[in-house]
Amino acid sequence: xxxxPLAVGVAVANASVVSQYAPFDNVVSVDKEMDxxxxxxxxxxLRADPLSRMLPAGLQSALSQAVRTFPLRIMIVDNSGSMxxxxxxxxxxxxxxxxxxAMREIQCTRWEELGDDVVEMAKLSTALNARTDxxxxxxxxGIQAFTVARDAYSLxxxxxASGDVDMAKASMRTSPCGTTPLTESVMRIVSMVSPRSAExxxxxxQVAVIIATDGLPNDRRTFLSAMQTLQRLPVFVIVRLCTDCxxxxxxxxxxxxxxxxxxxxxxxxxxxxxxxxxxxxxxxxGGPLHLCRLFGLPGRLFDAIDExxxxxxxxxxxIEELLGVRIDxxxxxxxxxxxxxxxxxxxxxxxxxxxxxxxxxxxxxxNELQRAVRPKQxxxxxx
Numbered sequence: 001x002x003x004x005p006l007a008v009g010v011a012v013a014n015a016s017v018v019s020q021y022a023p024f025d026n027v028v029s030v031d032k033e034m035d036x037x038x039x040x041x042x043x044x045x046l047r048a049d050p051l052s053r054m055l056p057a058g059l060q061s062a063l064s065q066a067v068r069t070f071p072l073r074i075m076i077v078d079n080s081g082s083m084x085x086x087x088x089x090x091x092x093x094x095x096x097x098x099x100x101x102a103m104r105e106i107q108c109t110r111w112e113e114l115g116d117d118v119v120e121m122a123k124l125s126t127a128l129n130a131r132t133d134x135x136x137x138x139x140x141x142g143i144q145a146f147t148v149a150r151d152a153y154s155l156x157x158x159x160x161a162s163g164d165v166d167m168a169k170a171s172m173r174t175s176p177c178g179t180t181p182l183t184e185s186v187m188r189i190v191s192m193v194s195p196r197s198a199e200x201x202x203x204x205x206q207v208a209v210i211i212a213t214d215g216l217p218n219d220r221r222t223f224l225s226a227m228q229t230l231q232r233l234p235v236f237v238i239v240r241l242c243t244d245c246x247x248x249x250x251x252x253x254x255x256x257x258x259x260x261x262x263x264x265x266x267x268x269x270x271x272x273x274x275x276x277x278x279x280x281x282x283x284x285x286g287g288p289l290h291l292c293r294l295f296g297l298p299g300r301l302f303d304a305i306d307e308x309x310x311x312x313x314x315x316x317x318x319i320e321e322l323l324g325v326r327i328d329x330x331x332x333x334x335x336x337x338x339x340x341x342x343x344x345x346x347x348x349x350x351x352x353x354x355x356x357x358x359x360x361x362x363x364x365x366x367n368e369l370q371r372a373v374r375p376k377q378x379x380x381x382x383x
Contacts, residue, residue, distance in 0.1 A: 039064045042128050049127035055288050056349050056363060057324030062297055063128060070208040070236065070296040071153045073125070073132040074192070076185050077118060078213035078242065079111070080137055083176035085214070088113035088242065091269055091287065091355050103353045105270060110214045110242045113268060115172035117212065117240065120291050122148045122168035133158055136171065137185055137213075138178035143171050156196050156207065159188065182217035186226040193233045200234040207235045208296035214242035216251055224258060231261045238264045240294060244271065264303055266294060270355045272306060277356070279309045282368035284361045286352030289322070312373040322363065323349055331373035338373065339366055 043064040046052050052060055088110040091103050118134065125132040131153040135145045145160025146167050186209075193200070193207050200206065209230065217223035231237065239252055244267070256263045266272055273285040283305065293302055301318045304310065310318060312331040316338065320327055325345045329337040343366055351360040 035068055039068060042067055042130070045129055046127050051123055051127050054286075054350055054352060055292075056322055058320065058322045059288060059292055059324075061324055062299065062302075062321055063124075063292055063295065066295070066297050067128060067130045069204070069206055069298045071131065071205055072156055073121075073130070073208040073210060073296055074189050075118070075121060075132060075134050075210040075212060076182070076189075077114065077134055077136050077171070078180065078182075078211075078215065079140055079174065079176040079178070080180045080215060081177050082180075082215050083109065083111040083114065083242065085110050085243075087244075089268060089270065090116055091353075091358075103355070103358050105355075105358070111172070111176045114212055114240075114242050117291070117294060118172055119165065119168050121295060122163075122165045124291060124295055125149050126165060131158075133160065134163070134168065134171065135159070135185055135188065137181055138176075140171075140174040140177070143167075143174065146171070155199060155203075155205075156192050159192065179218050180213065180215045182211070182213065183219055183223045183226045186211075186223070186230050189235075190226070190230055190233065193230075193235065197233050205234065206298075207233075208238065209235050210238045210240060210294060210296075212240040212242060214245075215248060220251075224255065227255065227259055231259060236264070236296060236298065237261070238266065238294065238296065240266050242268070264293075266290070273355045275306045279307065280305050280315075280372070282315070282365045282372050283318075284352055284354050284363050284365065286363065287355065288352065309372070315369065315373055319345070319364065332375070335370070335373060339370055342366060342369065 043060060046055075046060055046064065055063075086107065086109050088108045089105050090108045090113055091105050121132060122134075124130075125148045129149050129152045131147060131149045133145065133147045136143060138144075145158075146163030147158040147160055148163055148165070148168065150158055150162045189207075189209060227237075241249065241252060243249075252263070252265060256265065267275065269285075269287055269290045272290060276283060276285045285305075299321060301310065301314060301321070304314075305318070316327060316331055319325075319342060323345045325341075327338060327341045327345070329341055331338040342364060346362045346364060346366075349363060352363055353359070354361040
Protein backbone atom coordinates (compact mmCIF):
# COMPACT_ATOMS: atom_id res chain seq x y z
CA UNK A 1 0.00 0.00 0.00
CA UNK A 2 1.22 3.48 -0.88
CA UNK A 3 0.66 6.12 1.76
CA UNK A 4 0.16 9.69 0.42
CA PRO A 5 3.04 12.18 0.58
CA LEU A 6 4.17 13.13 4.04
CA ALA A 7 7.04 15.06 5.55
CA VAL A 8 9.66 12.37 5.19
CA GLY A 9 12.96 14.12 5.67
CA VAL A 10 16.44 13.34 6.87
CA ALA A 11 17.68 12.48 10.32
CA VAL A 12 18.26 15.44 12.59
CA ALA A 13 19.75 15.79 16.03
CA ASN A 14 17.45 14.20 18.57
CA ALA A 15 16.21 15.73 21.78
CA SER A 16 18.82 13.95 23.89
CA VAL A 17 21.53 16.12 22.35
CA VAL A 18 19.75 19.20 23.64
CA SER A 19 18.55 17.75 26.93
CA GLN A 20 22.05 17.19 28.26
CA TYR A 21 22.41 20.96 28.29
CA ALA A 22 18.83 21.83 29.26
CA PRO A 23 17.86 21.57 32.94
CA PHE A 24 14.18 20.82 32.33
CA ASP A 25 12.47 18.44 29.92
CA ASN A 26 9.84 21.03 29.08
CA VAL A 27 12.58 23.23 27.58
CA VAL A 28 13.30 20.49 25.07
CA SER A 29 9.59 20.13 24.35
CA VAL A 30 9.18 23.85 23.74
CA ASP A 31 12.29 23.94 21.53
CA LYS A 32 10.98 21.02 19.49
CA GLU A 33 7.63 22.71 19.01
CA MET A 34 9.39 25.86 17.86
CA ASP A 35 11.58 23.84 15.48
CA UNK A 36 8.53 22.08 14.07
CA UNK A 37 6.76 25.39 13.51
CA UNK A 38 9.85 26.87 11.84
CA UNK A 39 10.21 23.82 9.58
CA UNK A 40 6.56 24.06 8.57
CA UNK A 41 6.95 27.76 7.81
CA UNK A 42 10.04 27.09 5.67
CA UNK A 43 8.24 24.34 3.79
CA UNK A 44 5.22 26.56 3.13
CA UNK A 45 7.50 29.34 1.89
CA LEU A 46 9.36 26.95 -0.40
CA ARG A 47 6.14 25.52 -1.83
CA ALA A 48 4.93 29.04 -2.63
CA ASP A 49 8.08 29.67 -4.69
CA PRO A 50 8.13 28.74 -8.42
CA LEU A 51 11.45 27.02 -7.80
CA SER A 52 9.61 24.20 -5.99
CA ARG A 53 7.68 23.05 -9.05
CA MET A 54 10.31 20.56 -10.15
CA LEU A 55 11.19 19.41 -6.62
CA PRO A 56 9.64 16.11 -5.52
CA ALA A 57 7.63 16.41 -2.30
CA GLY A 58 10.23 14.44 -0.39
CA LEU A 59 13.09 16.72 -1.40
CA GLN A 60 11.03 19.72 -0.36
CA SER A 61 10.54 18.23 3.10
CA ALA A 62 14.15 17.08 3.30
CA LEU A 63 15.38 20.60 2.60
CA SER A 64 13.10 22.09 5.21
CA GLN A 65 14.28 19.55 7.78
CA ALA A 66 17.92 19.96 6.75
CA VAL A 67 17.89 23.64 7.69
CA ARG A 68 17.29 22.50 11.27
CA THR A 69 20.64 20.72 11.23
CA PHE A 70 22.41 23.24 8.97
CA PRO A 71 20.84 26.62 9.77
CA LEU A 72 23.89 28.26 8.17
CA ARG A 73 25.86 27.49 5.02
CA ILE A 74 29.15 29.18 4.19
CA MET A 75 30.29 28.75 0.60
CA ILE A 76 33.91 29.47 -0.33
CA VAL A 77 33.87 30.55 -3.98
CA ASP A 78 37.20 30.10 -5.77
CA ASN A 79 37.73 33.10 -8.06
CA SER A 80 41.43 32.52 -8.68
CA GLY A 81 42.89 33.02 -12.15
CA SER A 82 42.70 29.33 -13.05
CA MET A 83 38.89 29.56 -13.03
CA UNK A 84 39.20 31.26 -16.42
CA UNK A 85 40.13 27.91 -18.00
CA UNK A 86 37.62 27.05 -20.71
CA UNK A 87 37.22 23.36 -19.88
CA UNK A 88 34.02 23.75 -17.89
CA UNK A 89 30.52 22.78 -18.96
CA UNK A 90 27.01 24.00 -18.35
CA UNK A 91 23.73 22.18 -18.73
CA UNK A 92 21.76 25.05 -20.19
CA UNK A 93 18.12 25.62 -19.32
CA UNK A 94 16.40 28.99 -19.63
CA UNK A 95 14.78 28.54 -16.20
CA UNK A 96 17.79 27.22 -14.30
CA UNK A 97 17.84 23.73 -12.83
CA UNK A 98 14.12 23.77 -12.15
CA UNK A 99 12.68 24.60 -15.58
CA UNK A 100 10.90 22.22 -17.91
CA UNK A 101 12.45 23.19 -21.25
CA ALA A 102 14.89 20.96 -23.12
CA MET A 103 18.46 21.15 -21.86
CA ARG A 104 21.80 20.80 -23.56
CA GLU A 105 25.43 20.86 -22.52
CA ILE A 106 27.70 23.66 -23.71
CA GLN A 107 31.37 24.36 -23.12
CA CYS A 108 32.27 27.30 -20.90
CA THR A 109 34.84 28.51 -18.38
CA ARG A 110 35.05 26.94 -14.95
CA TRP A 111 33.89 30.27 -13.54
CA GLU A 112 30.72 30.23 -15.65
CA GLU A 113 30.04 26.65 -14.58
CA LEU A 114 30.37 27.57 -10.91
CA GLY A 115 28.25 30.68 -11.47
CA ASP A 116 25.18 28.54 -12.09
CA ASP A 117 25.64 26.82 -8.73
CA VAL A 118 26.18 30.08 -6.83
CA VAL A 119 23.07 31.72 -8.27
CA GLU A 120 20.88 28.65 -7.72
CA MET A 121 22.17 28.36 -4.13
CA ALA A 122 21.16 32.00 -3.56
CA LYS A 123 17.71 31.32 -5.04
CA LEU A 124 17.20 28.26 -2.84
CA SER A 125 18.36 30.14 0.25
CA THR A 126 15.86 32.88 -0.51
CA ALA A 127 13.02 30.42 -1.12
CA LEU A 128 13.71 28.66 2.20
CA ASN A 129 14.70 31.78 4.14
CA ALA A 130 17.86 29.86 5.07
CA ARG A 131 21.00 31.89 5.62
CA THR A 132 23.91 31.32 3.25
CA ASP A 133 27.19 33.25 3.34
CA UNK A 134 29.29 33.52 0.18
CA UNK A 135 33.03 34.14 0.60
CA UNK A 136 35.10 34.90 -2.51
CA UNK A 137 38.70 33.72 -2.24
CA UNK A 138 39.93 37.04 -3.62
CA UNK A 139 38.22 40.41 -3.25
CA UNK A 140 36.86 41.56 -6.61
CA UNK A 141 35.10 44.81 -7.54
CA GLY A 142 34.69 45.60 -3.86
CA ILE A 143 33.02 42.24 -3.13
CA GLN A 144 34.56 39.56 -0.91
CA ALA A 145 31.71 38.33 1.27
CA PHE A 146 27.95 38.72 1.34
CA THR A 147 25.04 36.99 3.05
CA VAL A 148 21.69 35.88 1.64
CA ALA A 149 18.77 35.62 4.12
CA ARG A 150 20.94 37.22 6.78
CA ASP A 151 18.11 37.69 9.31
CA ALA A 152 17.20 33.99 9.25
CA TYR A 153 20.06 33.03 11.60
CA SER A 154 22.09 35.25 13.90
CA LEU A 155 24.03 32.94 16.24
CA UNK A 156 27.17 33.13 14.08
CA UNK A 157 27.91 36.75 13.05
CA UNK A 158 28.28 37.33 9.31
CA UNK A 159 31.40 38.87 7.80
CA UNK A 160 29.94 40.60 4.76
CA ALA A 161 27.03 42.80 3.85
CA SER A 162 23.49 41.62 3.29
CA GLY A 163 22.91 40.37 -0.24
CA ASP A 164 20.39 38.69 -2.49
CA VAL A 165 20.15 36.78 -5.75
CA ASP A 166 21.10 39.91 -7.73
CA MET A 167 24.27 40.29 -5.69
CA ALA A 168 25.10 36.64 -6.34
CA LYS A 169 24.71 37.27 -10.06
CA ALA A 170 26.83 40.43 -9.84
CA SER A 171 29.62 38.62 -7.98
CA MET A 172 29.77 35.98 -10.72
CA ARG A 173 29.99 38.65 -13.44
CA THR A 174 33.39 39.70 -12.07
CA SER A 175 36.59 38.33 -13.63
CA PRO A 176 38.52 35.66 -11.71
CA CYS A 177 42.09 36.60 -10.82
CA GLY A 178 44.70 35.96 -8.16
CA THR A 179 45.89 32.87 -6.33
CA THR A 180 44.18 30.21 -4.20
CA PRO A 181 44.38 31.28 -0.53
CA LEU A 182 42.22 28.45 0.77
CA THR A 183 44.01 28.28 4.13
CA GLU A 184 43.15 31.89 4.92
CA SER A 185 39.56 31.43 3.82
CA VAL A 186 39.08 28.31 5.95
CA MET A 187 40.64 29.99 9.00
CA ARG A 188 38.28 32.92 8.49
CA ILE A 189 35.39 30.49 8.89
CA VAL A 190 37.06 28.94 11.94
CA SER A 191 37.19 32.40 13.53
CA MET A 192 33.45 32.79 12.87
CA VAL A 193 32.32 29.39 14.14
CA SER A 194 34.75 28.63 16.98
CA PRO A 195 33.39 31.16 19.51
CA ARG A 196 29.90 29.70 19.01
CA SER A 197 30.81 26.02 18.82
CA ALA A 198 29.57 25.07 22.31
CA GLU A 199 26.21 26.70 21.70
CA UNK A 200 25.93 25.10 18.26
CA UNK A 201 26.50 21.67 19.79
CA UNK A 202 24.02 22.38 22.57
CA UNK A 203 21.39 23.18 19.94
CA UNK A 204 22.25 20.15 17.82
CA UNK A 205 23.27 22.38 14.90
CA GLN A 206 26.11 22.36 12.40
CA VAL A 207 27.46 24.78 9.83
CA ALA A 208 27.63 23.40 6.29
CA VAL A 209 30.89 24.57 4.71
CA ILE A 210 31.01 24.30 0.92
CA ILE A 211 34.42 24.67 -0.73
CA ALA A 212 33.96 25.27 -4.46
CA THR A 213 37.37 25.18 -6.14
CA ASP A 214 39.28 24.01 -9.18
CA GLY A 215 42.74 23.87 -7.70
CA LEU A 216 45.21 23.32 -4.95
CA PRO A 217 45.78 25.57 -1.93
CA ASN A 218 48.74 27.93 -1.98
CA ASP A 219 50.28 25.99 0.93
CA ARG A 220 49.20 22.34 1.29
CA ARG A 221 50.75 21.89 4.74
CA THR A 222 48.99 24.85 6.34
CA PHE A 223 45.76 23.98 4.54
CA LEU A 224 45.76 20.47 6.01
CA SER A 225 46.20 22.00 9.46
CA ALA A 226 43.40 24.49 8.77
CA MET A 227 41.04 21.72 7.67
CA GLN A 228 41.84 19.66 10.75
CA THR A 229 41.06 22.69 12.91
CA LEU A 230 37.82 23.30 11.01
CA GLN A 231 36.66 19.71 11.43
CA ARG A 232 37.03 19.89 15.20
CA LEU A 233 34.11 22.30 15.09
CA PRO A 234 30.44 21.40 14.49
CA VAL A 235 30.66 21.57 10.70
CA PHE A 236 29.85 19.42 7.69
CA VAL A 237 32.24 19.95 4.76
CA ILE A 238 31.25 19.64 1.11
CA VAL A 239 33.79 20.06 -1.69
CA ARG A 240 32.53 21.07 -5.13
CA LEU A 241 35.31 20.36 -7.61
CA CYS A 242 35.24 22.58 -10.70
CA THR A 243 37.74 20.52 -12.66
CA ASP A 244 38.47 16.93 -13.62
CA CYS A 245 42.24 17.50 -13.65
CA UNK A 246 43.67 14.26 -12.26
CA UNK A 247 46.27 15.92 -10.01
CA UNK A 248 43.60 18.10 -8.38
CA UNK A 249 41.14 15.24 -7.98
CA UNK A 250 43.89 13.04 -6.51
CA UNK A 251 44.85 15.77 -4.03
CA UNK A 252 41.31 16.11 -2.66
CA UNK A 253 40.86 12.34 -2.51
CA UNK A 254 44.14 12.04 -0.57
CA UNK A 255 43.07 14.88 1.73
CA UNK A 256 39.81 13.07 2.41
CA UNK A 257 41.83 10.06 3.61
CA UNK A 258 44.11 12.23 5.77
CA UNK A 259 41.26 13.96 7.60
CA UNK A 260 39.49 12.42 10.57
CA UNK A 261 36.01 13.26 9.25
CA UNK A 262 35.07 12.49 5.64
CA UNK A 263 34.49 15.12 2.97
CA UNK A 264 31.46 15.03 0.68
CA UNK A 265 33.04 15.61 -2.74
CA UNK A 266 30.75 16.58 -5.64
CA UNK A 267 31.59 16.96 -9.34
CA UNK A 268 29.61 18.92 -11.89
CA UNK A 269 26.05 17.77 -12.54
CA UNK A 270 26.70 15.55 -15.54
CA UNK A 271 29.88 13.95 -14.15
CA UNK A 272 28.12 13.23 -10.86
CA UNK A 273 25.18 11.68 -12.73
CA UNK A 274 27.54 9.36 -14.62
CA UNK A 275 29.24 8.34 -11.39
CA UNK A 276 25.94 7.59 -9.67
CA UNK A 277 24.74 5.60 -12.68
CA UNK A 278 27.60 3.15 -12.10
CA UNK A 279 26.26 2.29 -8.65
CA UNK A 280 22.53 3.05 -8.79
CA UNK A 281 21.37 3.12 -12.43
CA UNK A 282 17.71 3.17 -11.35
CA UNK A 283 18.02 6.79 -10.19
CA UNK A 284 17.70 9.72 -12.58
CA UNK A 285 20.15 12.14 -11.00
CA GLY A 286 18.55 15.47 -11.90
CA GLY A 287 19.71 19.02 -11.29
CA PRO A 288 17.36 19.63 -8.33
CA LEU A 289 18.87 16.72 -6.38
CA HIS A 290 22.40 17.85 -7.23
CA LEU A 291 21.67 21.34 -5.96
CA CYS A 292 20.10 19.99 -2.77
CA ARG A 293 23.19 17.89 -2.05
CA LEU A 294 25.36 20.96 -2.59
CA PHE A 295 23.08 22.95 -0.28
CA GLY A 296 23.53 20.31 2.42
CA LEU A 297 21.42 17.23 3.14
CA PRO A 298 22.55 15.40 6.29
CA GLY A 299 20.92 12.06 5.42
CA ARG A 300 23.55 9.33 4.96
CA LEU A 301 21.87 7.81 1.92
CA PHE A 302 22.08 11.08 -0.01
CA ASP A 303 25.86 10.91 0.44
CA ALA A 304 26.09 7.20 -0.39
CA ILE A 305 24.48 7.17 -3.84
CA ASP A 306 27.79 7.97 -5.58
CA GLU A 307 29.80 5.56 -3.43
CA UNK A 308 27.98 2.21 -3.34
CA UNK A 309 25.02 0.28 -4.68
CA UNK A 310 22.17 0.67 -2.21
CA UNK A 311 20.69 -2.49 -0.75
CA UNK A 312 17.00 -3.24 -1.47
CA UNK A 313 15.87 -1.82 1.85
CA UNK A 314 18.08 1.24 1.41
CA UNK A 315 16.53 1.74 -2.04
CA UNK A 316 13.13 1.81 -0.34
CA UNK A 317 14.32 4.31 2.27
CA UNK A 318 15.89 6.57 -0.34
CA ILE A 319 12.80 6.53 -2.56
CA GLU A 320 10.56 7.40 0.38
CA GLU A 321 12.75 10.38 1.23
CA LEU A 322 13.07 11.51 -2.39
CA LEU A 323 9.39 11.29 -3.31
CA GLY A 324 7.88 12.00 0.11
CA VAL A 325 5.78 8.83 0.38
CA ARG A 326 5.57 5.86 2.70
CA ILE A 327 5.75 2.54 0.87
CA ASP A 328 4.50 -0.31 3.03
CA UNK A 329 5.77 -3.16 0.85
CA UNK A 330 9.26 -4.47 1.65
CA UNK A 331 11.10 -5.11 -1.65
CA UNK A 332 12.85 -8.12 -0.10
CA UNK A 333 9.49 -9.81 0.57
CA UNK A 334 6.98 -8.23 -1.84
CA UNK A 335 8.94 -7.17 -4.88
CA UNK A 336 6.02 -6.72 -7.30
CA UNK A 337 3.87 -4.86 -4.78
CA UNK A 338 6.82 -2.59 -3.98
CA UNK A 339 7.36 -1.80 -7.67
CA UNK A 340 3.64 -1.15 -8.16
CA UNK A 341 3.66 1.33 -5.29
CA UNK A 342 6.76 3.03 -6.71
CA UNK A 343 5.02 3.44 -10.08
CA UNK A 344 2.02 4.99 -8.35
CA UNK A 345 4.28 7.46 -6.57
CA UNK A 346 6.04 8.38 -9.82
CA UNK A 347 2.69 9.15 -11.43
CA UNK A 348 2.28 11.94 -8.85
CA UNK A 349 5.79 13.34 -9.33
CA UNK A 350 6.93 15.72 -12.11
CA UNK A 351 9.59 14.35 -14.42
CA UNK A 352 13.15 15.62 -14.38
CA UNK A 353 15.81 16.26 -17.02
CA UNK A 354 18.38 13.47 -17.20
CA UNK A 355 21.70 15.37 -17.58
CA UNK A 356 23.27 12.46 -19.45
CA UNK A 357 20.61 12.08 -22.16
CA UNK A 358 19.23 15.64 -21.89
CA UNK A 359 15.71 14.20 -21.99
CA UNK A 360 12.87 14.34 -19.48
CA UNK A 361 12.65 11.12 -17.51
CA UNK A 362 10.89 9.83 -14.40
CA UNK A 363 13.03 10.17 -11.29
CA UNK A 364 13.26 6.38 -11.15
CA UNK A 365 13.74 3.69 -13.81
CA UNK A 366 11.46 0.93 -12.55
CA ASN A 367 13.10 -1.77 -14.69
CA GLU A 368 16.54 -0.92 -13.31
CA LEU A 369 15.03 -0.72 -9.82
CA GLN A 370 13.62 -4.21 -10.20
CA ARG A 371 17.10 -5.52 -10.96
CA ALA A 372 18.51 -3.64 -7.97
CA VAL A 373 16.07 -5.12 -5.44
CA ARG A 374 16.25 -8.73 -6.55
CA PRO A 375 17.71 -11.04 -3.88
CA LYS A 376 20.89 -11.70 -5.88
CA GLN A 377 21.66 -7.98 -5.85
CA UNK A 378 23.79 -7.01 -2.87
CA UNK A 379 25.56 -3.91 -1.65
CA UNK A 380 27.49 -2.60 1.32
CA UNK A 381 25.35 -1.58 4.26
CA UNK A 382 25.38 2.08 5.20
CA UNK A 383 25.74 2.56 8.93
